Amino acid sequence: QVQLVESGGGLVQPGGSLRLSCVASGVTLSSTTIHWFRQAPGQEREGISCSSSNSIFTRYATSVAGRFTISRDNAKNTVYLQMSNLKPEDTATYYCAANHLDDFCQANRTSHWDAWGQGTLVTVAS
Numbered sequence: 269q270v271q272l273v274e275s276g277g278g279l280v281q282p283g284g285s286l287r288l289s290c291v292a293s294g295v296t297l298s299s300t301t302i303h304w305f306r307q308a309p310g311q312e313r314e315g316i317s318c319s320s321s322n323s324i325f326t327r328y329a330t331s332v333a334g335r336f337t338i339s340r341d342n343a344k345n346t347v348y349l350q351m352s353n354l355k356p357e358d359t360a361t362y363y364c365a366a367n368h369l370d371d372f373c374q375a376n377r378t379s380h381w382d383a384w385g386q387g388t389l390v391t392v393a394s
Contacts, residue, residue, distance in 0.1 A: 270295045270383035272364050277388030280354055284392070288349040290364030290385060297340065298323075301370040302347040304338065305377060306360035306390075313363070318373035319347055325373040332358075354392045361387040 276288040290302060301321045307313040317338040318327040326338050337350040347364060366382040367375045375381075 270300075270366050272366060272383050272385035274362060274364055274385040274388040277362060277390045279391045279393065281394050282355060282392055284354050285350070285352045286354065286390060288351065288362055288364075288388060288390075290347045290349075292345045292347075292366060292383075295345075295366065295368070295382070296342075297345045297347070298342040300366045300368045300382070301373060301375070302338075302340065303365045303367065303370075303373070303375065304347075304349050305363045305365060306358075307363070307387075308357075308360040311360075313377050314360075315376060317349060318370075318375075320371060320373045321368065322371060325371075327373045351390070354390075356392050359390060359392050361389050363387045 271293045273291045304317040305313045316329045319338045335353045340347045364385045
């Protein structure tokens with residue numbers, strides 16, 4: 269059974285940085301595509317980044333491109349999301365999700381997912 273655990277969220281000032289981690293168990297990370305989503309109160313869950321299982325594809329939503337960087341350490345079964353130049357509108361609960369069928373980072377929130385993490389809260393405020 270695939271399980272994902274996010275960590276690294278917290279309170280940060282505008283312009284600051286955070287690194288989120290998504291640790292996978294019950295799966296070989298190198299065979300699984302990992303997406304990061306976020307959901308702000310009252311809003312739909314938004315896909316913001318993806319790292320494909322073959323490490324060929326990475327994708328970013330327009331809202332985070334140039335500020336966020338996704339990376340993976342397959343030996344540690346961990347995917348990271350480095351977030352820089354954070355803005356108040358980045359405030360949300362951040363989730364990682366696994367999809368072993370999505371070789372090209374094309375899945376969306378309505379696709380089949382092997383697992384979701386429980387989420388980690390990021391608050392950007394001064």
